[in-house]
Amino acid sequence: MNPNLHSSPEHEFEAQLGLPEKLPEGEKILWQGAPDFKAVALRVFHMRALVVYFGILLAYRLFSGIYDGDALASLGMSMLWMTLLSATCLGLVAYFAHLICSTTLYTLTDRRIVMRIGIVLNMTFNLPLKKIQGAGVHIGANGIGDIPLKLDLSTKIALFHLWPHAKPGAWANPEPMLRCIPESQKVATLLSEAWATANQVDLAQQTIHSAKTDSSLYAETQSSRSGLNGEIKAA
Numbered sequence: 001m002n003p004n005l006h007s008s009p010e011h012e013f014e015a016q017l018g019l020p021e022k023l024p025e026g027e028k029i030l031w032q033g034a035p036d037f038k039a040v041a042l043r044v045f046h047m048r049a050l051v052v053y054f055g056i057l058l059a060y061r062l063f064s065g066i067y068d069g070d071a072l073a074s075l076g077m078s079m080l081w082m083t084l085l086s087a088t089c090l091g092l093v094a095y096f097a098h099l100i101c102s103t104t105l106y107t108l109t110d111r112r113i114v115m116r117i118g119i120v121l122n123m124t125f126n127l128p129l130k131k132i133q134g135a136g137v138h139i140g141a142n143g144i145g146d147i148p149l150k151l152d153l154s155t156k157i158a159l160f161h162l163w164p165h166a167k168p169g170a171w172a173n174p175e176p177m178l179r180c181i182p183e184s185q186k187v188a189t190l191l192s193e194a195w196a197t198a199n200q201v202d203l204a205q206q207t208i209h210s211a212k213t214d215s216s217l218y219a220e221t222q223s224s225r226s227g228l229n230g231e232i233k234a235a
Contacts, residue, residue: 018105018116020124030190031108034101039144039180041097044164050093050194054086058116100164106178110194113149115176117165127176129198137188145184145193148177 018020018032041047061082065075099119107114113127133152139145150165156228159166159174167175181187196202 004055005159016076018107019114020126023109027109029107029109030194031106031179033106033181033183034104034189035180036144036182037101038097039140039162040093040101043140043180044100045093045097047090047097048094054090058082058086104165104179106181108191108194111198113178113191115165116180117162125157125176126168127151129195132195135188135191135195137184139184140212142182143184144180144182145188146177146179147184147188148175149230150175 008140010143023029058079062075065078070078103117103119103122105116107116114134115125115127117123117125127149131152132149134150136148136150137145138148146167148170153173157174157176159171162174162176165177165179167177178184178187
């Protein structure tokens with residue numbers, strides 16, 4: 001994915017694409033990417049379910065009108081208005097999904113993860129790899145997946161600030177999540193290697209936990225290290 005596709009006018013004054021300031025000398029970018037529009041529309045906003053819902057409403061109106069003996073012209077006009085309203089609602093949801101994708105940019109370096117998110121109010125979260133205790137990966141169709149990040153217990157980010165870039169169901173302790181990213185397995189591998197290097201950990205000695213979540217498999221690598229250094233900031 002070319003991250004330049006997600007560089008909009010409000011971000012033209014960024015010191016570096018997706019970053020609030022230039023990286024320190026010696027730090028390098030390993031990967032940059034953004035959510036996939038189709039995946040966000042289907043997985044986050046459940047577009048298929050919305051289409052079915054509006055389809056049921058239209059079918060109900062059609063059959064109830066026929067059963068009640070409504071005039072053809074009246075029934076046709078009613079169906080037209082309902083179709084237009086349904087299409088408008090679906091269009092607004094799709095546009096919102098587009099805005100999320102076009103204003104979001106995830107950056108992975110050899111020292112941190114940076115999440116530039118937000119439509120109206122842009123926020124940048126700087127997540128040092130030494131502050132991340134674990135990570136998971138959920139790979140969906142076409143290799144597009146999610147990577148939730150488990151932060152240390154001393155650090156909390158409000159769910160309101162993160163959504164939809166947060167792990168579903170983690171209400172008490174919100175977990176930032178790289179949402180609907182293409183080539184998620186490749187990104188997960190880059191992240192695990194960078195995390196192991198930053199924390200001086202041998203991944204082979206870590207415990208792998210697997211759990212079913214909404215019929216999807218999350219594999220989480222937990223760290224037993226304590227006293228992690230680093231600071232999480234929102235810019």
